[in-house]
Amino acid sequence: MNEFITVNESRTIISKEINKKCPIHEIYLSDSLHSYLAKPVYAPIDVPNFTNSAMDGYAFSYQDMVDKNELTVKYVIQAGQTELPTLNRGEAARIFTGAMIPTGADMVVVQEKVKVEKNILSFQEEKYNKGDNIRQQGSQSKIGDLLAAENTLITPSIIGMLAGYGIEKVNVFSSPKIGIIVTGNELVTAGIPLKKGQIYESNSITLQSALKEMDIQVEFMLKVSDDKEKTFQEIQTRIPEVDILLLTGGISVGDYDYVKESLEKAEVNQLFYKIQQKPGKPLYFGKKKQHYVFALPGNPASALTCFYQYVHPFIRGLKGENNIFDFYEEARLLTNFNKKNKLTHFLKGYLKNGEVILLSSQESYKMNSFSTANCIVEISGEERMIHQGEKVTVWRI
Helix, strand or coil: CCEEECHHHHHHHHHHCCCCCCCEEEEEHHHCCCCEECCCEECCCCECCCCEECCCEEEECHHHHHHCCEEEEEEEECCCCCCCCECCCCEEEEECCCCECCECCCEEEEHHHEEEECCEEEECCCCCCCCCCEECCCCCECCCCEEECCCCECCHHHHHHHHCCCCCEEEEECCCCEEEEEECCCEECCCCCCCCCCEECCHHHHHHHHHHCCCCCCCEEEEECCCHHHHHHHHHHHHHHCCEEEEECCCCCCCCCCHHHHHHHCCCEEEEEEECEECCCCCEEEEECCEEEEEECCCHHHHHHHHHHHHHHHHHHHHCCCCCCCCCEEEEECCCEEECCCCEEEEEEEEECCEEEECCCCCCCCCCCCCCCCEEEEECCCCEEECCCCEEEEEEC
């Protein structure tokens, strides 16, 4: 049943479920930011695709420079010029960055290192070398070279590189379809005056925003009261509509917590339930055919912590990321922390220059610390005092 398991055990279970990525589709390169390549991309041309000048200056033959003290500047070659002269012995060409190197030239000297008067170029006492300031054809890559491997995350720099090869479209993994259901009689939509005993519902918009940051638009956001039949009906109906169904609240063992019971009735296969962690112990992960369910705790900070630690990596895996739990680093703790139990603690922190400070208001219902946090600090192991200066595991958010 995989109940009350460790954090590492839960990560292993999640990782094993990423045995099939989302469907592949072809999109324009300009629309591919934050997607993952579904197929490797190879160079269709040499880059540079012609030998060109790396600087503004003068192009000529190295041997002419050795044999002669002066050369005649006979031509001007601009970037983009396709018809070029051939340099004869004793001739040079004024040339600009990116312009094609003419036949008869094998080096470029920057304009500051020569003297030109009345089209006569003379050399200063500098050391020049054959091939200076020339970019050879194919010096970045040649036709057929691998440019980006499968599962590469497409960043602005990847887009810029591929655009330089004239690549217009790429094959990427699509994003999973995701829906959100929040549960709770006490939840009220923003804009409606609160009555005693009610709170404003925030989990849906928080998760929607976190997903939007991943370039995912949710398929639906629903609120269900703490009613057994209504909870079951919505879960039963909505699971087939999405790749991942996210629920918040109703997953613990209270008298009005109907989510787990409804998931069982809907024939969702439980992959794990409850993790040895704080916050977010009553986290559920299940599967029905190829549809997945994460049931998150109802407390806002717990829900968001569980999203970042488990849902976010799982989504990245479906989108093409290979090592979904490798995005952590170490930082030195700036404050002491008294770990009072064996649970893995996830604490909101602020990371700067390799050092992290634990923020106040760590309780699972408080979101004010999340509003200033830029990382989650993971502290595992036995109960003990974690001292200032010790290294801890940090996950950027």
